[in-house]
Amino acid sequence: MCASLDAMRTAIYCWLAMTGFLHAAALTFEKELLEIHAPADATSIVADFNFENKTDQPVTIAKVDKTCSCIAVLVADSKLVYAPGEKGQIRATFDMGNFSGVVNKTVVLYLDKDVEGQPSVTLTVEVHIPVLVELKEKTLKWLVDAAPDTQTIDVTMDYAKPIKITSHSCTSENFKIVVKTLEEGKHYQLLVTPHDTKEPGLAIIRLETDCEIKRHQILQAFAVIRRELPPVP
Amino acid sequence: MNLVAQTAIVLTIALAAAGTTYLIQGPPVRAVLCDTSKIKSDEVCLERVMSEWKGRVLWVDARLRADWQRDGIAGAALWNLDASENMQTFEAEVAARMLDGQRVVVYCDNENCGTSRQVAGRIKALQLGNEVFVLYGGWSALAAAQLTKNLKP
Numbered sequence: 052m053c054a055s056l057d058a059m060r061t062a063i064y065c066w067l068a069m070t071g072f073l074h075a076a077a078l079t080f081e082k083e084l085l086e087i088h089a090p091a092d093a094t095s096i097v098a099d100f101n102f103e104n105k106t107d108q109p110v111t112i113a114k115v116d117k118t119c120s121c122i123a124v125l126v127a128d129s130k131l132v133y134a135p136g137e138k139g140q141i142r143a144t145f146d147m148g149n150f151s152g153v154v155n156k157t158v159v160l161y162l163d164k165d166v167e168g169q170p171s172v173t174l175t176v177e178v179h180i181p182v183l184v185e186l187k188e189k190t191l192k193w194l195v196d197a198a199p200d201t202q203t204i205d206v207t208m209d210y211a212k213p214i215k216i217t218s219h220s221c222t223s224e225n226f227k228i229v230v231k232t233l234e235e236g237k238h239y240q241l242l243v244t245p246h247d248t249k250e251p252g253l254a255i256i257r258l259e260t261d262c263e264i265k266r267h268q269i270l271q272a273f274a275v276i277r278r279e280l281p282p283v284p
Numbered sequence: 285m286n287l288v289a290q291t292a293i294v295l296t297i298a299l300a301a302a303g304t305t306y307l308i309q310g311p312p313v314r315a316v317l318c319d320t321s322k323i324k325s326d327e328v329c330l331e332r333v334m335s336e337w338k339g340r341v342l343w344v345d346a347r348l349r350a351d352w353q354r355d356g357i358a359g360a361a362l363w364n365l366d367a368s369e370n371m372q373t374f375e376a377e378v379a380a381r382m383l384d385g386q387r388v389v390v391y392c393d394n395e396n397c398g399t400s401r402q403v404a405g406r407i408k409a410l411q412l413g414n415e416v417f418v419l420y421g422g423w424s425a426l427a428a429a430q431l432t433k434n435l436k437p
Contacts, residue, residue: 118365118392118393118397118398118399119348119364119365119366119367119399120348120366120367120368121366121367121368145367146367146368147367148366148367148368148369149367149370149371150365150367150371154365154402155398155402156365157397157398157399168393168394168424175398188411189409189410189411190379190410190411190412192411192412192413251383252383253379253380253383255376269372271372271375271376273375273376273379273410273412275379275383275412277383277385278385280385280413280414
């Protein structure tokens with residue numbers, strides 16, 4: 052009886068010890084957040100995350116999840132199991148598409164027995180891409196039946212070469228758009244005037260520039276005629 | 285009594301207890317627990333959206349297009365940060381649907397994904413004045429509440 056109780060106790064201790072190891076298994080990253088300042092014409096960004104297994108157990112990278120199809124993730128040498136003390140690297144390559152400004156991209160790693168939705172590691176790259184053409188106002192607003200006054204959007208260029216507005220368009224004939232040049236290639240104003248404000252509606256104003264970088268060639272703003280928003284309860 | 289017999293007894297008792305609990309309490313609660321005192325200022329609990337606001341919000345799905353098509357909430361607009369998508373189209377579609385002033389609630393996969401907060405920031409930058417929130421728990425909270433039923437928006 053005593054012998055079997057001892058055996059059972061030993062089994063329980065072994066189980067608890069194994070459970071402890073499973074939860075302790077982890078990879079230690081030098082940095083889980085990388086901040087990258089990319090050039091204005093960057094189309095892709097490469098971020099290297101270095102890590103080490105500082106536990107006394109092997110750690111397996113079970114799954115890598117990416118939050119967008121624009122990310123390619125490579126584990127150095129396609130190695131997925133790391134012995135204690137072993138180092139490795141995860142390389143994430145991000146296609147930046149037409150983004151500008153600040154954008155965060157994340158990659159999550161599931162290690163060993165991580166359950167779905169609870170990954171051990173979340174790696175983040177914060178990418179800063181210069182905004183070369185900036186609209187000070189994104190949306191101009193008029194209330195229904197208000198005076199159809201002219202409103203202005205300031206457009207500024209921040210680039211070594213001049214960037215000119217080459218054309219503009221509006222999806223509604225109810226708005227008259229005039230582009231005023233304050234400094235050629237550097238500073239413009241859009242003067243937007245509704246013909247009337249009788250009906251609610253939204254118009255999209257598009258500007259085209261001669262910027263050599265594609266993501267700054269088309270810009271968008273909105274002109275909105277709307278009723279007063281209800282008070283927030 | 286040998287070790288095998290003792291283990292069998294322990295397992296039998298555990299199974300019986302689990303079964304009884306299931307019969308009395310029902311299946312385990314998988315809802316995403318949302319404590320209003322602990323969420324961030326830009327987050328909202330699903331319970332508030334559905335009870336206080338009666339679900340009358342503009343849902344914005346910040347997941348991948350395939351996920352939105354497969355199991356997004358019915359009527360949700362799509363706005364993700366996938367480089368293959370056209371951000372200006374997202375802007376125009378969401379702006380047009382914000383005209384009536386309704387609140388906007390953005391969700392991504394779960395509370396870890398982070399994309400919904402970035403998308404919420406871009407929606408606020410439209411400067412339309414609508415209140416914009418991030419759904420605590422994201423799609424997981426909607427799924428637990430059985431609000432996603434493979435309905436294509």
